[in-house]
Amino acid sequence: MIEVTDLKFEYGDGGRKENSDSPFSLQVSRLSVTAGTSAAVVGPSGSGKTTLLHLLSGILIPGSGSIAIGEFHPAGESDSARRRHRLRNIGMVFQNFELIEYLSVLDNVLLPCRIDTSIPLTPELRDRARELLSHCGLEHLVRRNITQLSQGEQQRVAICRALLTSPALILADEPTGNLDPTTSQQIMNLLLNSVRDQGATLVMVTHDHSLLNQFDQTIDFLQFLSSPNARQESQQ
Numbered sequence: 001m002i003e004v005t006d007l008k009f010e011y012g013d014g015g016r017k018e019n020s021d022s023p024f025s026l027q028v029s030r031l032s033v034t035a036g037t038s039a040a041v042v043g044p045s046g047s048g049k050t051t052l053l054h055l056l057s058g059i060l061i062p063g064s065g066s067i068a069i070g071e072f073h074p075a076g077e078s079d080s081a082r083r084r085h086r087l088r089n090i091g092m093v094f095q096n097f098e099l100i101e102y103l104s105v106l107d108n109v110l111l112p113c114r115i116d117t118s119i120p121l122t123p124e125l126r127d128r129a130r131e132l133l134s135h136c137g138l139e140h141l142v143r144r145n146i147t148q149l150s151q152g153e154q155q156r157v158a159i160c161r162a163l164l165t166s167p168a169l170i171l172a173d174e175p176t177g178n179l180d181p182t183t184s185q186q187i188m189n190l191l192l193n194s195v196r197d198q199g200a201t202l203v204m205v206t207h208d209h210s211l212l213n214q215f216d217q218t219i220d221f222l223q224f225l226s227s228p229n230a231r232q233e234s235q236q
């Protein structure tokens with residue numbers, strides 16, 4: 001499903017780090033995730049995990065190297081083709097949720113239908129939205145405004161939205177970061193069920209090492225840090 005080869009990416013001028021002249025750069029010689037499997041992504045803060053998810057989703061484009069998502073090569077496609085591909089095939093759980101504040105919980109989960117008219121808002125999809133929310137323990141909050149939710153509740157709304165269309169690829173950025181261990185495991189079950197029952201591919205960034213044994217593979221970003229000094233610093 002995912003094949004990354006000789007990837008190089010560097011942020012533009014906006015990416016200059018404090019006390020440093022050089023922008024952040026990410027190099028990944030090879031990364032592969034088989035369709036229908038799950039991969040955890042771990043590594044120190046600032047090592048480029050979110051950047052990688054944005055590259056895989058086609059939000060960012062690599063400077064060189066290749067990324068293939070199945071038959072789709074984001075770098076060779078237009079902005080609109082990448083956006084379309086993202087909406088139809090990828091469920092993204094953003095680290096900062098990216099929820100729409102003026103919409104209710106239910107309308108946030110149904111957002112993919114508003115954005116992409118080729119995803120019709122059927123009664124079945126409405127039912128699925130409610131089912132997902134109830135699976136996440138949010139059934140009593142469907143009409144609530146997003147601004148009136150805790151961080152953990154917002155995070156679960158973002159997860160429901162990502163799973164609404166049963167996407168082939170789920171990219172989840174620390175989706176259990178704000179949750180207690182029990183809720184965190186519920187979310188893990190929901191994500192892993194998508195892999196097991198629907199054949200989805202899951203790439204999930206996490207700092208919670210107790211979850212790692214539930215994944216088919218773990219991708220450690222320490223291997224991508226460019227200098228041995230950076231590796232040592234981040235291990236201390």
Ligand code: ADP
Pocket residue numbers: 011012014015016017024043044045046047048049050051052
């Ligand atoms: P992680 O998710 O592993 O914590 P990120 O991918 O968010 O790391 O960030 C990696 C590095 O890229 C950091 O040094 C960060 O400051 C920088 N960075 C992240 N987003 C941007 C951006 N939009 N523009 C410039 N630099 C960025």
Ligand code: MG
Pocket residue numbers: 049050051095173
């Ligand atoms: Mg991050």
